[in-house]
Amino acid sequence: MAPGETQIVLGQFGYADALPVPSARVDKAGASSIVAEIAQRRTRVVVPVFLCSFAAYVATLVALSYFPDLVGHKIFGAINLAYVLALGQFAITFLTAFLYALWTRRAIDPLVADAFAMLGRAPVTGSVR
Amino acid sequence: MIASAHGHLFTTLFFFGFIALSLGLTWWAMRRARDATGFFVAGRRLTGWQNGLAISGDYMSAASFLGIAGLVSLFGYDGLLYSFGFIVGWVVIVLLVAEPLRNSGKYTLSDVMAFRLRARPVRAAAAVSSVTIGLFYLLAQLVGAGAIASLLLPIQPDTAIILVGILMVVYVLFGGMVATTYVQIVKAVLVLGATIFLTVLLMSRFNFSLDALLSAAATASGKGDAFLQPGLYFTNKLDLVSLGLGLALGTAGLPHIMMRFYTVPVAKDARTSANWVIGVVGLYLVMTTVLGFGAAALVGRDTIIAANKAGNSAAPLLALQLGGGSGTLGGEILVAFISAVTFATILAVVAGLIIAAATNIAHDVYTHVVKAGAGDEKSEVKVAKLATIAVGAAAIALALVTKSLNVAFLVGLAFAVAASANLPVILYSLYWRRFNTAGAVSALIAGVASAVGLVLVGPAVIGPKGLMLPDAQPLISLINPGLISIPIGFLAGWLGTVLTAREPTSEEHFTTLQVRALTGFGSEQSAKSH
Numbered sequence: 001m002a003p004g005e006t007q008i009v010l011g012q013f014g015y016a017d018a019l020p021v022p023s024a025r026v027d028k029a030g031a032s033s034i035v036a037e038i039a040q041r042r043t044r045v046v047v048p049v050f051l052c053s054f055a056a057y058v059a060t061l062v063a064l065s066y067f068p069d070l071v072g073h074k075i076f077g078a079i080n081l082a083y084v085l086a087l088g089q090f091a092i093t094f095l096t097a098f099l100y101a102l103w104t105r106r107a108i109d110p111l112v113a114d115a116f117a118m119l120g121r122a123p124v125t126g127s128v129r
Numbered sequence: 130m131i132a133s134a135h136g137h138l139f140t141t142l143f144f145f146g147f148i149a150l151s152l153g154l155t156w157w158a159m160r161r162a163r164d165a166t167g168f169f170v171a172g173r174r175l176t177g178w179q180n181g182l183a184i185s186g187d188y189m190s191a192a193s194f195l196g197i198a199g200l201v202s203l204f205g206y207d208g209l210l211y212s213f214g215f216i217v218g219w220v221v222i223v224l225l226v227a228e229p230l231r232n233s234g235k236y237t238l239s240d241v242m243a244f245r246l247r248a249r250p251v252r253a254a255a256a257v258s259s260v261t262i263g264l265f266y267l268l269a270q271l272v273g274a275g276a277i278a279s280l281l282l283p284i285q286p287d288t289a290i291i292l293v294g295i296l297m298v299v300y301v302l303f304g305g306m307v308a309t310t311y312v313q314i315v316k317a318v319l320v321l322g323a324t325i326f327l328t329v330l331l332m333s334r335f336n337f338s339l340d341a342l343l344s345a346a347a348t349a350s351g352k353g354d355a356f357l358q359p360g361l362y363f364t365n366k367l368d369l370v371s372l373g374l375g376l377a378l379g380t381a382g383l384p385h386i387m388m389r390f391y392t393v394p395v396a397k398d399a400r401t402s403a404n405w406v407i408g409v410v411g412l413y414l415v416m417t418t419v420l421g422f423g424a425a426a427l428v429g430r431d432t433i434i435a436a437n438k439a440g441n442s443a444a445p446l447l448a449l450q451l452g453g454g455s456g457t458l459g460g461e462i463l464v465a466f467i468s469a470v471t472f473a474t475i476l477a478v479v480a481g482l483i484i485a486a487a488t489n490i491a492h493d494v495y496t497h498v499v500k501a502g503a504g505d506e507k508s509e510v511k512v513a514k515l516a517t518i519a520v521g522a523a524a525i526a527l528a529l530v531t532k533s534l535n536v537a538f539l540v541g542l543a544f545a546v547a548a549s550a551n552l553p554v555i556l557y558s559l560y561w562r563r564f565n566t567a568g569a570v571s572a573l574i575a576g577v578a579s580a581v582g583l584v585l586v587g588p589a590v591i592g593p594k595g596l597m598l599p600d601a602q603p604l605i606s607l608i609n610p611g612l613i614s615i616p617i618g619f620l621a622g623w624l625g626t627v628l629t630a631r632e633p634t635s636e637e638h639f640t641t642l643q644v645r646a647l648t649g650f651g652s653e654q655s656a657k658s659h
Contacts, residue, residue, distance in 0.1 A: 031644075032644070035643060035644050035647055035648060038647045038648070039643060039647060042647070046224050046225070049224065050220065050221070050224045050225060053217075053220050054220070054221075054377075057217050057220075057373070057377060058370075058373075058374075061369060061370045061373040061374075062370065064210075064359040064369060065359065065363075065366035065367070065369045065370055066366060068358060068359065068360060071358060071359065072354065072357075072358045076340060077340030077341075077343075077344065078340050078343040078344040078347060078357060079339060079340055079343060080354075080357055080358065082206055082357065082358055082359060083206070083209075083343070083357065086206075086209045086212070086213050086418075087415070089213040089216065089217055090213060090216055090411045090414075090415060092217075092220075093216050093217055093219055093220055093407055093411065094407055094408070094411060096220050096223070096224070097219070097220075097223045097403065097404050097407045098404075100223055100224060101400060101404055104400065109397070112647075112648045112649065115644075115648045115650065116648065116650060119650060121650070
């Protein structure tokens with residue numbers, strides 16, 4: 001590392017502003033192509049995931065209202081399909097949030113850091129308290 | 130009332146303990162809530178889990194703790210719809226709204242819309258819908274406070290409404306978002322702890338077998354298997370679907386929940402908060418339904434209805450039973466603790482609602498509509514404090530005259546307005562380049578008008594079960610307007626946009642908004658350490 005250069009350490013800037021990075025070259029075109037890539041990845045992954053989980057919810061509502069015999073089917077002792085469907089909604093919500101968090105950390109967060117670097121800024125690193 | 134004079138001593142002790150603690154927190158928070166960022170969004174310095182717990186606190190309202198348990202204890206399975214409807218709303222928030230919202234806004238939901246659209250008309254229309262939602266929600270909580278107080282404490286409903294009203298104004302006025310948040314966190318831990326404790330006690334009676342609990346509840350209800358199936362509460366099939374849609378889509382449009390995402394430093398923390406909410410609230414909501422079945426099995430329908438027709442006393446009665454029964458020390462302490470916690474929860478939730486409404490009035494209406502964006506931050510805080518007193522006084526007065534309204538109905542209405550007016554405009558603003566000001570204003574107006582209008586001509590207001598004209602026939606059979614009003618809101622936003630001229634500034638700013646929403650570049654920073 002050349003003298004005068006500042007190395008970026010995550011968390012270094014605390015909750016302060018995104019400080020300029022002296023050594024980075026500003027590359028606006030590069031940054032906007034990264035933003036386009038982020039938008040594309042989100043559309044490709046987030047939209048289908050949302051539509052699937054919402055469809056599962058609406059299907060559950062319709063099944064509960066219009067197919068009473070089906071949802072009344074007992075699965076284990078007194079526990080019937082209706083109860084399993086209700087718990088299933090909690091499971092789907094939890095799983096969706098969990099997988100989304102994993103995916104964003106892997107597929108989106110590095111791109112965001114790249115975009116910040118190309119705009120000549122260090123990414124804001126979040127809460128330090 | 131369900132507890133004895135002996136029990137009231139404990140309730141009063143617990144209750145004053147919580148008030149003292151919350152006022153202490155408010156005093157401590159005063160220093161941090163002086164400037165605008167401090168007052169409105171706690172300096173954006175909360176950590177993800179703190180904010181997550183505070184939002185969870187918003188969900189652990191009296192409506193869910195007493196309402197869901199009560200509904201399940203009387204009607205069985207149908208009560209579960211509220212619990213999983215509330216949680217599914219978080220899929221929309223996590224995937225589509227939380228992070229972009231934190232990145233692009235400042236204090237209110239309208240900030241995201243005004244980023245690219247013409248600020249004055251959009252903020253004015255959005256303030257109407259947000260304050261409407263806030264007021265319905267606030268009324269529900271205050272009316273609930275009155276009803277519950279007379280059930281659990283030796284005070285009159287009116288006294289309870291005024292007491293809760295004054296305390297909520299004090300928290301917000303002096304402690305702003307900082308105090309509101311910490312009161313909410315303390316309460317969330319208390320409610321969650323109480324719920325876990327009751328659930329473990331309950332399940333130990335049934336050898337931790339869910340099957341045994343459900344069987345006992347079905348047998349004790351006298352309805353048998355039907356008690357564990359849908360259909361006892363929602364007799365109109367479409368109403369179940371309509372309410373379900375409103376609950377799931379309304380959450381992302383609730384101003385008091387969404388503004389909480391501005392209290393964390395960056396979008397990543399917004400994601401963390403949302404994940405905390407899903408974990409904590411999910412666990413909590415499943416447990417409230419278990420408590421409902423427990424009350425049906427151990428307390429019994431007749432005793433629950435004798436205490437309160439709507440079933441609101443199911444959870445406290447179950448606590449009395451699990452502690453050892455009426456007249457025992459364990460039972461009285463447990464029911465006293467549950468009563469005090471319930472009251473604490475109402476206080477914290479109304480404080481969160483009132484700060485959201487005050488922020489809408491100060492930031493959107495005063496600074497951006499009246500002053501056209503030229504007002505300074507100091508006067509914005511001053512206006513917010515005046516608005517806190519005004520909204521607080523109006524809500525207390527309204528709650529005193531609308532005491533007879535059904536609490537669940539008011540909450541459902543707030544969710545329906547949020548889903549029909551706010552949600553379409555937020556989603557279009559964030560994701561549709563062509564969207565323009567005319568579209569936003571049409572969606573907001575059509576959403577509020579259709580949701581409120583459909584309720585006014587529906588069975589909740591007109592007809593034999595309604596508030597007025599008992600001989601008339603309601604114009605629609607739906608109690609919950611969501612099924613019709615949500616598509617109307619989305620359609621109005623789309624039509625309003627494509628039928629009017631393109632708005633070049635909106636489409637230009639969309640590019641900037643996209644960069645900011647997706648990366649957080651240029652977003653509002655948290656306050657420096659004091």
